[in-house]
Amino acid sequence: MSTTGPEHDYKQKLAAGRFEIQICGACGKHVFYPRVICPHCGADKLDWVAAVGAGVVYSSTVVRRKPEAGGDYNVALVDLAEGPRMMSRVVGIEPTGVKIGMKVKARIAQGDPAKGEAPIVEFTPD
Template identity: 40%
Template sequence: MSPARVFEVVAAPALATPVPEIAPELAEFWTATTEGRFLVRRCAACGEAHWYPRMVCPFCHSTDTGWEDASGRGTVYTFSVVRRGAGDYAAAPYVLAYVELAEGPRMMTNIVDCDVESVRVGQEVEVVFHRASADAALPRFRPVTA
């Protein structure tokens, strides 16, 4: 395995950063986020990476799954500039998106650190962590600058 890449962890992000509920079996994932490391879960039986992370492979149902450090890179699969937010996100606009990770899975996230009007499908993005609590940071993505 290649050495773990470490990404920025923003301590006080501008965008609302709700605290995620940490499932006991995902403690390692969330701890890694606070250290700027992005883990994905891969099945040793079928070789597929999946999202969101879980112990049972959703493709072949093997329980032989484990963590690996992800590249943190991906492309925008689809997105929306949400202009009528609610709850934690009342302060719209913000960009809700699915990012297709280089490892394959598509994950829900936000695109940050750019003009909301500039986001495009297919755009290359990289993970950045926004600290939500002492125990977790949210994996968000920002455009890769050339």
């Protein structure tokens, strides 16, 4: 076992400005979210690799919220170019403008440390 677990390591990498996912040394498939055992083949040979950062919106919803609470926002499922799907948000466009099939590219949002928010991956239209 390495000194820390994959979730911890993923967050550390994001904090250092790197969006990495895992690749299985046994079956060759990419994995997200980060795990100990490959969910495809069961091997424990998962290594880190830089994400290409390209994706396609698989599905999208707009969470409705009163303007005084911050207004409506997007929640999307994005299929990464490498294969895995992740939950994220598409920004830089109206929440209702995010469409299934839209090409998007990843960036790291820093979050507000005052609110206890860690860096996360978000997407913009490509």
